[in-house]
Amino acid sequence: MKNLLQQDPDIAQALENEIRRQTEGLEMIPSENHTSPAVLEALGSRFTDKYSEGYPGIRYYGGCENVDMVENLARERAKALFGVTHANVQPYSGSPANHAVYFALVNPGDKVMGMHLYYGGHMTHGLKVNFSGTYYNSIQYQTGKDGFLNYDEMAEMVKKEQPKLIFTGATAYPRIFDWQRLREIADTCGAWLVADISHIAGLVVSGDHPSPVGFADVVTTTTHKTLRGPRGALILCNGNPSNPLKKAERIKENIPTLIDRAIIPGLQGGPHNHQTAAIAVALKEAATPEFKEYGHQIVRNAKTLAAELLNKDFNLVTGGTDNHLLLIDLTNKNLSGKEAEKALSLAGITVNKNTVPFDPRSPFDPSGIRLGTPALTTRGMKEEEMKIIAGWIDEAVMAKDDDMKLADIRRRVKELTDQFPLYSGLSYK
Ligand SMILES: Cc1ncc(COP(=O)(O)O)c(C=O)c1O
Known part of the structure; x- marks a missing residue:
């Protein structure tokens, strides 16, 4: 970043902030992932x-x-x-x-x-x-x-x-x-x-x-x-x-x-x-054997997350998952997809609001959220971490507007992500 820092500190700062956001948070948008240093x-x-x-x-x-x-x-x-x-x-x-x-x-x-x-x-x-x-x-x-x-x-x-x-x-x-x-x-x-x-x-x-x-x-x-x-x-x-x-x-x-x-x-x-x-x-x-194992782990993680959330009375569209993503209908949790996205974001967990089938609400503030495991799996997280994360999702959804509680979850998220760095070449430190 030497040249960028010198020539365009504004962009360098935004990049540093983004690397920090990715490093310290849980990226659970199912269409996102972390590329390797070689790809970068x-x-x-x-x-x-x-x-x-x-x-x-x-x-x-x-x-x-x-x-x-x-x-x-x-x-x-x-x-x-x-x-x-x-x-x-x-x-x-x-x-x-x-x-x-x-x-x-x-x-x-x-x-x-x-x-x-x-x-x-x-x-x-x-x-x-x-x-x-x-x-x-x-x-x-x-x-x-x-x-x-x-x-x-x-x-x-x-x-x-x-x-x-x-x-x-x-x-x-x-x-x-x-x-x-x-x-x-x-x-x-x-x-x-x-x-x-x-x-x-x-x-x-x-x-x-x-x-x-x-x-x-x-x-x-x-x-x-x-x-x-x-x-x-x-x-x-x-x-x-x-x-x-x-x-x-x-x-x-x-x-x-x-x-x-x-x-x-x-x-x-x-x-x-x-x-x-x-x-x-x-x-x-x-094309490597490691990638095959990565794919298997994405699904194992998604299934574990689904089972844990079902145990916590979350309503999953289709009742579970076969792949890398989950769609949660939050109607029984008394908050909208938009509110959940915001609360989870404050807790350091990035997801996106999403409509659910036959959604009575508007797509700008729908009934659901969509979340997935590809990026967390890239960092090396497994079933044990999914269980912990399911607990935090439950806590954050219940805390909703309680900024103190959400900040406390965020602190625990950081402790966990510290143990699972992004590819070392990406560290902002
Ligand atoms: C199924 C599917 N097709 C196409 C796209 C479009 O890809 P892009 O955002 O790269 O244009 C997406 C992106 O979310 C997708 O999920």
């Missing part, structure tokens, strides 16, 4: 200086020999990790990756289908105020009252509406997806099936969640959640791309070419080479 080094590197529109071997700029190597490595690692024959590693993030899939496979105005945001879907799965619900004629499916995805209801909707593309996967869903069932549903109307595994990609790698590969036509994922890489995304599919400079008909065999063409020239310019380099590093880490 690649991300903060000279690769950010380089323009390289196009793909390895077919660039619009000179001097691309090193970034070609980086992008090829990232592609090969992604392909091997997820068992596909084609990977596009250039999407700037998850939303642009999903945007590219629509752009590749359907026309503006076509009927598309995805899970509603309020029931666990992502904005890019057809929310009316998002591009996906504005440029496309989106219809939305939801969970049943029990919080589980209702496949029968979804199948009925598909039969009636005949969408051209179905987005699956979620942002706040604590259960396993039945990819085979989803493929069968899509096949009843000949729709493209897209699996957005942003949240669960790390668990797919570790074998803790079934892979959609072989069922979905296209798989998208962010690289910064359970996969533990830098912000970014991958688009995965099977088949071999032909020249992305040439137009391709919308048929299955052309999916890789259609995807590559959607990224550039369709939607993006130059790839973020520093980000690609950091993604490549993260993919190498994800």
